[in-house]
Amino acid sequence: MTDTATTTSGTWRELLGPKNLGASTVLAGGVALYATNEFLTISLLPSAVAEIGGQRLYAWVTTVYLVASVIAATTVSATLARLGPRWSYLAGLTVFGLGSLMCAVAPTMEFLLAGRTVQGAAGGMIAGLGYAVINSALPQSLWTKASALVSAMWGVGTLLGPAAGGLFAQFGSWRWAFGALVVLTAIITALVPFALPARTREPPRTRDRIPVWSLLLLGFAALAISVAGIPRNIGWTAALLVIGASLVGAFIVVDRRATAAVLPPTAFRPGPLKWIYLTLGMLMAATMVDMYVPYFGQRLAHLVPVAAGFLGVALAIGWTIGEIVSASVTSQRAIVRTVAVAPLVMSGGLMLAAVSQVDDASVGVIAIWVVALLITGVGIGMAWPHLSAWAMGCVDDPGEGGRAAAAINTVQLICGAFGAGLAGVVVNATDAGGATPARWLFAAFAVLAALGVVASIKSGSRTGRSTP
Incomplete structure (x- = not known):
């Protein structure tokens, strides 16, 4: 490495030009949907509880979403290898739209939690695909800028989520916020067949299974850590964090030895x-x-x-x-x-x-x-x-x-x-x-x-x- 060393890098114009605009829109749009939905719901929840009840389940609206997202994220590699970028995205977006529709029509908090679980599972898949498909849908020279574009959608979601949620809640239309997500999901879904390749560029793998044990350990770790912020008793909170950290440690040990793993060897x-x-x-x-x-x-x-x-x-x-x-x-x-x-x-x-x-x-x-x-x-x-x-x-x-x-x-x-x-x-x-x-x-x-x-x-x- 020297002072004059440079990297081969494409331009923003190339990334957002006619050739790559469709792929860039799908990759960034999927992550934007996930991130916006995460912050949107925080703003809407008080209005939703006032209408359908379920105050005792208030914290779980975020918890089930996060846990489902973590679990689904561990299946991205296996799903991508089996279905390819195009069908993986179509499946994830379709399920995300279904979960959003469930939230929009939820008559009770329990039904809303079910919708949030579906949203979280599909959202975790879509957010993971946003990174995983970059090296299949775009040339290597654009990877860094594409990663920046996809990651920046978390910032966009942080900006749009509270603002949109606040506006919908102010006018008493919290259900329409989820309805808007359904419409946006449909638009991105329509672009997928034209924007993404059917298969990845990686060599086919003969055995690419879903990492069940790693998935379970990460899921329970996420659950323990998410719930840790709920108790007012510091002892319970500390205990839950220790349990979560221990499960993550067990995940590392299991994942290192597993044939079907989350992390690459x-x-x-x-x-x-x-x-x-x-x-x-x-x-x-x-x-x-x-x-x-x-x-x-x-x-x-x-x-x-x-x-x-x-x-x-x-x-x-x-x-x-x-x-x-x-x-x-x-x-x-x-x-x-x-x-x-x-x-x-x-x-x-x-x-x-x-x-x-x-x-x-x-x-x-x-x-x-x-x-x-x-x-x-x-x-x-x-x-x-x-x-x-x-x-x-x-x-x-x-x-x-x-x-x-x-x-x-x-x-x-x-x-x-x-x-x-x-x-x-x-x-x-x-x-x-x-x-x-x-x-x-x-x-x-x-x-x-x-x-x-x-x-x-x-x-x-x-x-x-x-x-x-």
């Missing part, structure tokens, strides 16, 4: 892939601080709910800006250094947020919060597209490329669940009123992000030869 060998996944996971976990931004915006700055919701969008905007700018970098040395410092940038933003949390915050203080969240988002955005491309390109066996790509989404989901659980623990343990829990929350997650710098440095140790 390369992840368990010497090399950067395991560090790439760990960096992705640490950054994703740290972003879950955003769940409490609207809450503290109302509590400390006395913002109205809509304004507090948009305060949390600052992180998503920073993420999107960081992705777009970073994906345009071509110098390999600059890319490696960018990824290496990304956790520290994120940590700096979170620490600025921590020290600026005060009661009765003024407009000036709110502006500091916005800047801090923007910096936090830039931190994850500047690393994400390159880490995603590295994960797809640094496997030992080209046939592992699809599994390596699909595992990105699995790592993202499970680490997001860990982050959500940790956020609940910190807030519940320190909430004595005022700004204290907000300070502890942002400070704890600043430390979590900073710990990722070790993995981020190791991620770029041998990726230069394989980065598209």
Whole structure:
């Protein structure tokens, strides 16, 4: 690696040009559907409960969605190998549309939970396919920019979800929000036959089974971690987090030895892939601080709910800006250094947020919060597209490329669940009123992000030869 080393990279015009626009729209649109739906429901839920009841099941609307998503994400590689990109997407989008329709017509909370489970299963599949199909639908020179585009849809979902949910809820039309998802799903489904290839470019595998044991362990881990933020008793919360962490440890042991596995074998060998996944996971976990931004915006700055919701969008905007700018970098040395410092940038933003949390915050203080969240988002955005491309390109066996790509989404989901659980623990343990829990929350997650710098440095140790 030298100062003048550069990567072969396509342009944004090429990615979004006539030849690749259809594939780019389907890949990005599927992830946008999943992400928007996740945040949309949070805004709609109070209105839904007021109409159909089910207050005792309030937290499970998110829990069942997340657990179903994690489980479905582990089947992406096997499904893609059996059905190919085109039919995998058609199946996932069709089921997602059915789940959205179930939510739209739900007469009871139990029925809504069933619809959310269907949505989560299909959504986890679609989100995983968004990464896994990149190396089949697009040329290698566009992988980094395509990864940036797909990942940026999480930011788009964070922006559109609360806004659209708030508007539908304000006008008493929460059911129509799910109806709109059905229409959008149908539009993307209509593009799939024209945009995606029928088969992958990878060599056919004779045995590609669904990783049942890995799937079960990840599912129960996600369930334990998701529920950990619910109890008010810190002992129960800590116990659930320990159970979740133990199940993830058992997953690693089982997955390493299993014939049908979630992670590619390369992840368990010497090399950067395991560090790439760990960096992705640490950054994703740290972003879950955003769940409490609207809450503290109302509590400390006395913002109205809509304004507090948009305060949390600052992180998503920073993420999107960081992705777009970073994906345009071509110098390999600059890319490696960018990824290496990304956790520290994120940590700096979170620490600025921590020290600026005060009661009765003024407009000036709110502006500091916005800047801090923007910096936090830039931190994850500047690393994400390159880490995603590295994960797809640094496997030992080209046939592992699809599994390596699909595992990105699995790592993202499970680490997001860990982050959500940790956020609940910190807030519940320190909430004595005022700004204290907000300070502890942002400070704890600043430390979590900073710990990722070790993995981020190791991620770029041998990726230069394989980065598209």
